[in-house]
Amino acid sequence: MIRDQEILEQLLDTVRHFVQKELVPIEQQVEETETVPENVIQHMRELGLFGLSISEEYGGLGLTMEEEVLVNFELGGTSPAFRSVFSTNTGIGSSGIILDGSDQQKQKYLPKLASGEYIGSFCLTEAESGSDAASLKTTARKDGDYYILNGTKRFITNAPRAATFTVMARTNPEIKGARGISAFLVESETAGISLGKIDKKMGQKGTYTCDVIFDNCKVHKDQLIGEEGAGFITAMKVxxxxxxxxxxxxxxxxxxxxxxxxxxxxxxxxxxxxxxxxxxxxxxxxxxxxxxxxxxxxxxxxxxxxxxxxxxxxxxxxxxxxxxxxxxxxxxxxxxxxxxxxxxxxxxxxxxxxxxxxxxxxxxxxxxxxxxxxxxxxxxxxx
Missing domain, CATH: 1.20.140.10 (Butyryl-CoA Dehydrogenase, subunit A, domain 3)
Structure with missing residues (x-):
């Protein structure tokens, strides 16, 4: 659905100009240094790229899905490294909050994700749980008003940059399938979180992925996204x-x-x-x-x-x-x-x-x- 064709065309023209004039000329530099320059990231913030899909209520552009894919057509005109900087904020790093988060979570995190102050990351994949996502082994044990998270997530996009992690963990060990999984919004500064070394990949130089390790990581119950046991449903919608x-x-x-x-x-x-x-x-x-x-x-x-x-x-x-x-x-x-x-x-x-x-x-x-x-x-x- 396109809400205002004229405004959309202005946005697409702006993104197209940014891609052609600023990003394409430094593709080789990013390929060789494996780093997107900070001044380019700051310009992304100024253009609102971190908040494409976050509603205007929380400081984003609030694009519809049709508008967003049209922007992605334009962003495809250059290296994936550039889009990777903000893509988790417009997609898997914020979608769980947008779809199933509480009002408190939305008010606290979405404005910072929309502005690019925070970068969000999505923790589902594990060493033995990739395509078979429902078999994940990361646990979240209830302890009073808190959950204690233990486990390791693998190949997590933007983990080295992230301020928040949307983490899928098993809250009910008696249920082996999807229904035993819950979703948590965990801040990266929480005690018990550590990161593995940045992965060296075949391609997509300048994009960052690594392991995220949770070792007795204590998370308040208010950080639960949606209901306990509904995390896998959230993940699939994301x-x-x-x-x-x-x-x-x-x-x-x-x-x-x-x-x-x-x-x-x-x-x-x-x-x-x-x-x-x-x-x-x-x-x-x-x-x-x-x-x-x-x-x-x-x-x-x-x-x-x-x-x-x-x-x-x-x-x-x-x-x-x-x-x-x-x-x-x-x-x-x-x-x-x-x-x-x-x-x-x-x-x-x-x-x-x-x-x-x-x-x-x-x-x-x-x-x-x-x-x-x-x-x-x-x-x-x-x-």
């Missing part, structure tokens, strides 16, 4: 939205890769003519364009349905699966179009090829999306 965000970003970055490949194909000559004249190059360009268009349509359709208040678990899984797989195919074709140059880090496609591989893994692998989609199909067929 991921529904997050998957649409990743799908939209995959579309944007696929468009960037294709535009770079098209420019290269028009300039690079072989056999006394641009390689863009060769039909097999044209086939790769055309297939990529069509698949990007299809993914964009899926993302927009799912976003509009979410804005209408519909359950979009099925649609968000379809969009996430298709868009991220599409993005990987486009990256591969674009390397091929560049030929040997595509394997050299002088060209952006070399790092984008590594960067986008992660999209098919986090917030639910492609295989998990297939299971979600098929289960919905079977359920609908047997009603």
């Amino acid at each position: 991921l529904d939205k997050g998957r649409l965000g990743i799908a939209a970003f995959s579309v944007g970055i696929a468009e960037r890769m294709l535009n770079d490949a098209l420019k290269y194909a028009c300039e690079r000559k072989q056999f006394a003519q641009p390689i863009a004249n060769f039909q097999l190059i044209q086939a790769m360009l055309a297939d990529s364009k069509a698949e990007i268009y299809a993914a964009k349509c899926m993302v927009l359709d799912a976003a509009r349905k979410r804005d209408e208040g519909k359950d979009v678990t099925l649609e968000s899984s379809c969009a996430k699966m298709f868009a991220t797989e599409m993005c990987g195919k486009v990256a591969d074709r674009c390397v091929q179009i560049h030929g040997g140059a595509g394997y050299i880090n002088e060209y952006s496609i070399e790092h984008f090829y590594r960067d986008v591989r992660l999209f098919r893994i986090y917030e639910g692998t492609t295989q998990i999306q297939q299971i979600i989609i098929s289960r919905h199909m079977i359920q609908e067929a047997t009603i």
Whole structure:
């Protein structure tokens, strides 16, 4: 749902200018230093990027889902490292509070997340609990007015920067599945929290992930998000939205890769003519364009349905699966179009090829999306 087309266009123009004039020129710098400059992060705060999806009541921009995915299409025009700085605030780091948090939690944390003063992080994955999220082992034992958290979370995005963690922990050890899990909002300065070393990853240089360790971490009952035992439901609602965000970003970055490949194909000559004249190059360009268009349509359709208040678990899984797989195919074709140059880090496609591989893994692998989609199909067929 688009509320005001003129205001939205102004926002999209601003984001587009920021991406092209400030972020694209320093992509290689971030790739080499693995650090997003602080002055760039401050400009992100000034532009309101940390509060895209947080309501105006709490100092955010309060974008609808459709408006947010349109912004993500623009943000996809540059390295994922930049979006990662604020993406947890607009997605998984704040969504649990927005969806199921108490009024007190919203008033205390959302304004700071919207301004970028706080960076939020989402702690679900563990060493033995990734795709099988309901099998997590982190515990939260009730002790009077407090819960005592113990366990280790793995691959946690923005953990080294985070001021708050949305933590999924098992409050009822007698229940082995999802119903024994609760969600907690934990401040990073709480005693008993420590961080592992920052992960060295294949791609997405400048994005930070690491382990988060809870050792007898004492959390007041007021930090429980929603009801005890409802944490996994909160997590799944958070991921529904997050998957649409990743799908939209995959579309944007696929468009960037294709535009770079098209420019290269028009300039690079072989056999006394641009390689863009060769039909097999044209086939790769055309297939990529069509698949990007299809993914964009899926993302927009799912976003509009979410804005209408519909359950979009099925649609968000379809969009996430298709868009991220599409993005990987486009990256591969674009390397091929560049030929040997595509394997050299002088060209952006070399790092984008590594960067986008992660999209098919986090917030639910492609295989998990297939299971979600098929289960919905079977359920609908047997009603």
